[in-house]
Amino acid sequence: xxxxRSPVFAKISSLVxxxxxxxxxxxxxxxxxxxxxxxxxxLPPPTxxxxxxxxxxxxxxxxxxxxxxxxxxxxxxxxxxxxxxGLGIALGLSRTLEKSLDLVIQLMKPIPPIAWVPLTILWFxxxxxxxxxxxxxxxxFPILMNTIDGIRQTxxxxxxxxxxxxxxxWRFVSRVVLPGALPSIMTGLRFGMMVxxxxxxxxxxxxxxxxxxxxxxxxxxxxQTDQVFVGMITIGATxxxxxxxxxxxxxxxxxxxxxx
Amino acid sequence: xxxxxxxAGLTVDGVSKTFRNAKKSVHVLRDVSxxxxxxxxxxxxxxxxxxxxxxxxxxxxxxxxxxxxxxxSGSVLRGPGRDRGVVFQEPxxxxxxxxxxxxxxxxxxxxxxxxxxxxxxxxxxVGLTKSARSYPHQLSxxxxxxxxxxxxLVNQPKVLLLDEPFGALDALTRxxxxxxxxxxxxxLRPTMVMVTHDIDEAIFLGDQVIVMSAGPxxxxxxxxxxxxxxxDRNSPEFAALRREILAEFFVDA
Numbered sequence: 001x002x003x004x005r006s007p008v009f010a011k012i013s014s015l016v017x018x019x020x021x022x023x024x025x026x027x028x029x030x031x032x033x034x035x036x037x038x039x040x041x042x043l044p045p046p047t048x049x050x051x052x053x054x055x056x057x058x059x060x061x062x063x064x065x066x067x068x069x070x071x072x073x074x075x076x077x078x079x080x081x082x083x084x085x086g087l088g089i090a091l092g093l094s095r096t097l098e099k100s101l102d103l104v105i106q107l108m109k110p111i112p113p114i115a116w117v118p119l120t121i122l123w124f125x126x127x128x129x130x131x132x133x134x135x136x137x138x139x140x141f142p143i144l145m146n147t148i149d150g151i152r153q154t155x156x157x158x159x160x161x162x163x164x165x166x167x168x169x170w171r172f173v174s175r176v177v178l179p180g181a182l183p184s185i186m187t188g189l190r191f192g193m194m195v196x197x198x199x200x201x202x203x204x205x206x207x208x209x210x211x212x213x214x215x216x217x218x219x220x221x222x223x224q225t226d227q228v229f230v231g232m233i234t235i236g237a238t239x240x241x242x243x244x245x246x247x248x249x250x251x252x253x254x255x256x257x258x259x260x
Numbered sequence: 261x262x263x264x265x266x267x268a269g270l271t272v273d274g275v276s277k278t279f280r281n282a283k284k285s286v287h288v289l290r291d292v293s294x295x296x297x298x299x300x301x302x303x304x305x306x307x308x309x310x311x312x313x314x315x316x317x318x319x320x321x322x323x324x325x326x327x328x329x330x331x332x333s334g335s336v337l338r339g340p341g342r343d344r345g346v347v348f349q350e351p352x353x354x355x356x357x358x359x360x361x362x363x364x365x366x367x368x369x370x371x372x373x374x375x376x377x378x379x380x381x382x383x384x385x386v387g388l389t390k391s392a393r394s395y396p397h398q399l400s401x402x403x404x405x406x407x408x409x410x411x412x413l414v415n416q417p418k419v420l421l422l423d424e425p426f427g428a429l430d431a432l433t434r435x436x437x438x439x440x441x442x443x444x445x446x447x448l449r450p451t452m453v454m455v456t457h458d459i460d461e462a463i464f465l466g467d468q469v470i471v472m473s474a475g476p477x478x479x480x481x482x483x484x485x486x487x488x489x490x491x492d493r494n495s496p497e498f499a500a501l502r503r504e505i506l507a508e509f510f511v512d513a
Contacts, residue, residue, distance in 0.1 A: 157350070165368075
């Protein structure tokens with residue numbers, strides 16, 4: 001921070017900078033409606049979307065569907081995090097293990113989670129398991145790959161320090177390798193969370209009777225475009241919120257890293 | 261020297277090292293021998309690329325593929341060990357551990373209580389008690405290197421190996437660190453081998469100064485420095501030694 005400008009002023013001006021564009025877009029949007037340029041059925045104005053939002057919030061539908069989607073994401077994401085980090089550490093530490101699993105991983109990785117939907121419906125039906133499985137698949141690979149990467153990037157200079165002091169294997173992994181890999185693991189978790197969130201909506205769009213994706217699909221069939229928008233905006237806002245939470249955790253865990 | 265006639269210090273005997281790849285082999289050390297009395301300081305000076313850091317890495321056990329032998333208190337060294345403390349060019353502190361944690365990292369198999377006591381004792385010796393809970397990025401270069409020295413000493417090693425430890429510090433801090441190193445050495449009396457490119461530093465600290473040449477990467481000259489400590493960098497004797505060492509560097513130029 002430069003000069004003698006008050007920190008309050010700086011905070012406000014940075015906030016204005018942050019929200020200016022979204023508000024300008026909203027104003028433009030509403031203006032288009034007022035001028036009668038677009039058909040409300042295709043692009044309902046923000047005021048109507050806000051009303052739909054209030055209605056869905058009021059009758060509890062929005063929170064119910066959001067809650068169901070969040071639960072699915074949590075289950076799938078936690079399973080992916082546990083397995084992805086665990087397997088990532090094992091593969092990062094053992095060249096033999098990595099070599100033996102590499103081809104399978106490389107072949108599975110490019111398959112989009114959505115491509116698994118037909119198969120999971122056959123396997124699990126359209127119940128909870130199929131969604132959680134899709135989410136798991138989506139979040140697993142980014143977490144796994146970033147964990148392996150982080151471990152591979154262990155600083156050789158620190159490896160030498162550990163050798164010089166004859167550090168035990170366990171201590172070497174817990175004090176040198178894992179903390180060093182943590183930034184990369186956190187990147188994987190944040191990316192995995194984003195994919196998980198995208199997967200749940202996609203899975204619910206295809207086959208579900210609840211969840212935020214279902215809400216959107218259901219509203220489209222009823223030609224309630226304003227509710228479609230409510231669903232989409234909720235997805236965006238929730239995704240952003242989840243990332244903020246993970247970023248907070250990341251800051252806390254990696255406080256030692258000097259930011260620039 | 262003990263009654264069983266075992267040399268208590270460090271010896272390097274006929275050490276050569278060659279890096280080989282498919283096309284050619286490069287000698288990085290050729291037939292290096294030296295002897296460091298227990299409790300004395302040996303300083304190795306030389307231009308960059310003369311193999312002085314490689315020699316230190318051989319003693320530290322970080323290089324394993326070499327000819328010749330290195331012995332400490334009569335036993336032949338193979339690989340790293342906690343009987344040697346190492347201070348690298350850069351402090352190499354783990355950024356996610358506090359100062360305390362970094363020093364404790366070197367210790368193995370002590371009770372938490374004993375560990376902490378030991379860490380605090382060495383922190384006090386390097387004058388950083390107040391920074392125990394700081395993190396490396398909060399320290400100045402000199403402070404970080406003092407933590408590294410405490411980490412190198414905390415196992416009470418027989419030898420402390422220092423690889424151009426003050427090379428990255430500014431001139432004033434460097435002189436201050438040299439004085440502190442001397443103070444630490446007088447208090448603890450470890451055998452010390454220090455690699456440096458600073459001739460004054462070598463004369464100020466060393467009981468012997470070993471000059472290495474880059475031509476054939478071997479020892480060109482060994483001088484023993486018998487001036488009483490603390491040494492006056494401006495005394496005629498100091499200047500004479502400096503001239504003698506400097507002359508070695510320009511013989512093959």
